Amino acid sequence: MTETTSDILLLAFGSFGILIALTFVGEVLRAREDPGFVNPVLDTYMTRVQSWWGMVAFVGIALLMGKIGVMVLFAFTSFAALREFLTLTTKAQADHMSLALAFFVVLPLQYFFIGMGWGGLYTVFIPVYAFLLLPIVSALRGNADKYLIRVAETQWGLMIAVFCVSHVPALMTIDIAGYADRSVLLIAFLVMVVQFGDLLEYFFGRRIGKTRIAPGLSPKTWEGVTCGVVCAMLIGGLLAWITPFGIWGAMAMAGTASLVGLLGSLVFAAIKRDRGVKDWSHLIPGQGGFVDQLDSVIFAAPIFYHFTKYFYG
Amino acid sequence: MKFLRQFAARIVGQSIRIFARAITAVRADWQGIEPVPKQRVYFANHTSNGDMPMIWSCLPPSIRRTVRPVAAADYWLKNKLRAFVGPEVFNCVLVDRRPEVKDKPMDKIVAALDEGASLIIFPEGNRNMTDDLLLPFKAGLYNMGLARPDVELVPTWVANLNTIMPKGEVIPLPLICTVTFGSPIHVQDGESKDDFLARASDALAALAPEDRA
Numbered sequence A: 001m002t003e004t005t006s007d008i009l010l011l012a013f014g015s016f017g018i019l020i021a022l023t024f025v026g027e028v029l030r031a032r033e034d035p036g037f038v039n040p041v042l043d044t045y046m047t048r049v050q051s052w053w054g055m056v057a058f059v060g061i062a063l064l065m066g067k068i069g070v071m072v073l074f075a076f077t078s079f080a081a082l083r084e085f086l087t088l089t090t091k092a093q094a095d096h097m098s099l100a101l102a103f104f105v106v107l108p109l110q111y112f113f114i115g116m117g118w119g120g121l122y123t124v125f126i127p128v129y130a131f132l133l134l135p136i137v138s139a140l141r142g143n144a145d146k147y148l149i150r151v152a153e154t155q156w157g158l159m160i161a162v163f164c165v166s167h168v169p170a171l172m173t174i175d176i177a178g179y180a181d182r183s184v185l186l187i188a189f190l191v192m193v194v195q196f197g198d199l200l201e202y203f204f205g206r207r208i209g210k211t212r213i214a215p216g217l218s219p220k221t222w223e224g225v226t227c228g229v230v231c232a233m234l235i236g237g238l239l240a241w242i243t244p245f246g247i248w249g250a251m252a253m254a255g256t257a258s259l260v261g262l263l264g265s266l267v268f269a270a271i272k273r274d275r276g277v278k279d280w281s282h283l284i285p286g287q288g289g290f291v292d293q294l295d296s297v298i299f300a301a302p303i304f305y306h307f308t309k310y311f312y313g
Numbered sequence B: 001m002k003f004l005r006q007f008a009a010r011i012v013g014q015s016i017r018i019f020a021r022a023i024t025a026v027r028a029d030w031q032g033i034e035p036v037p038k039q040r041v042y043f044a045n046h047t048s049n050g051d052m053p054m055i056w057s058c059l060p061p062s063i064r065r066t067v068r069p070v071a072a073a074d075y076w077l078k079n080k081l082r083a084f085v086g087p088e089v090f091n092c093v094l095v096d097r098r099p100e101v102k103d104k105p106m107d108k109i110v111a112a113l114d115e116g117a118s119l120i121i122f123p124e125g126n127r128n129m130t131d132d133l134l135l136p137f138k139a140g141l142y143n144m145g146l147a148r149p150d151v152e153l154v155p156t157w158v159a160n161l162n163t164i165m166p167k168g169e170v171i172p173l174p175l176i177c178t179v180t181f182g183s184p185i186h187v188q189d190g191e192s193k194d195d196f197l198a199r200a201s202d203a204l205a206a207l208a209p210e211d212r213a
Helices: A003-032 A039-065 A067-088 A093-116 A124-142 A147-166 A169-173 A179-210 A222-238 A246-275 A290-312 B001-025 B051-058 B080-089 B107-115 B140-149 B193-205
Strands: B027-030 B038-044 B067-072 B093-095 B116-119 B152-159 B178-181
Touching: A003 A039, A003 A179, A039 A067, A039 A179, A039 B178, A067 A093, A067 A147, A067 A169, A067 A179, A067 A290, A093 A124, A093 B067, A124 A147, A124 B140, A147 A290, A169 A179, A169 A290, A179 A246, A222 A246, A222 B001, A222 B080, A246 A290, B001 B080, B038 B051, B038 B140, B038 B193, B051 B067, B051 B116, B051 B152, B051 B178, B067 B107, B093 B107, B093 B140, B116 B140, B116 B152, B140 B152, B140 B193, B152 B193
Parallel strands: B027 B178, B038 B116, B038 B152, B067 B093, B067 B116
Antiparallel strands: B152 B178
């Protein structure tokens, strides 16, 4: 067993330990309630914990399988996220071909370029080539009704669901001196600090949150976000041993990723509010859709990628 | 041979269901009824050839086994593959839309109801290619409700399919499709055909998601 594999296993068992504790707490609370009485808060909590089990298992298996496993997992995530996003955007039959290209050509190509490690291409493919070419395909059909809205929303979907998500596996392509095959652990680091930051932001926001950041948009508070980011930094410091950043570097990277992620989820809240939906879809029980679950990771990924590349690559 | 065909029909049925779920993540939203095996006529909007397989795919297995889509014979008997999929996979009640033929569609439909089957029907008669939400309903739904008043008539809205697979396109888009089941309606005593059909049409249109444009 290589050191990388044993580290992944250690992280997976650590996460399982936390989940076992969370499941245990839920089951104890449930056992103490009257049978027949259904507590909706507890029910939501338990379905969420169950979804977390699934997520940890999937990510763990993908990381253990290495490059291929991670690529497949995130390509599938991109597909699910793009499907959720484009279900809610403005479109006309004139866009049918460009939307089909987005799903079946742009998305696979982006992951192919990442698999090949062509960094010069996958960082510009969607913001430049897809951005210019897909509107041409839509324009060829000659329907100008809401044209700018249609192409702009489609491009947003691609940026969020494919470009941003794909920067998580792209972390594996960064060459870091003395880090070699351990770059897969950067994915575990990013996902863990951002998701724990989210969870603790929610927890502290509920407890001590007072000042809303964007009233009318999201219940997130400055107090909650501050606590979430500080906790993410602490967790980042604890996980420094899997990164090439060193303790202070790991804390700074974790804090940056968590802050960008938490503010990014405000963006998603605004989009959902605009479209009059509560969740992006129903595919993850208790959580809503893939975009609901991953919104902060999606926002943090490109920033985390570029910071890693500039400062350590 | 018969056993083999039944087996093949089950495989094809499961494949269609898995395909529909994988591509469109089709979801049933049971707003007005519970998904219980009760005799019902699900009447739905019709914008795409995928409507019927989509409703069929999102029903739980116990209901799917007893449900029979009412479909046009001229479409489903056009070639051997369709003649296998329509009657054997979906267990369609095939009706002949031509006015000159003898066996009346309503006789077949009532016979199917008397055998205990639930039905899926598209009361607009044809695919809706217009910008209107629904086309005027044909009389069939009223006649069913009159002939078998105990059967629940359930409005069923299929959302998004016309974007997933518009007429004339070849590649389906993988967007999320939702099938919404509303509260059942019945033909009331002394209600005229036109009144009932208008009420049924309103009940169905009420399930359509609000236009966000």
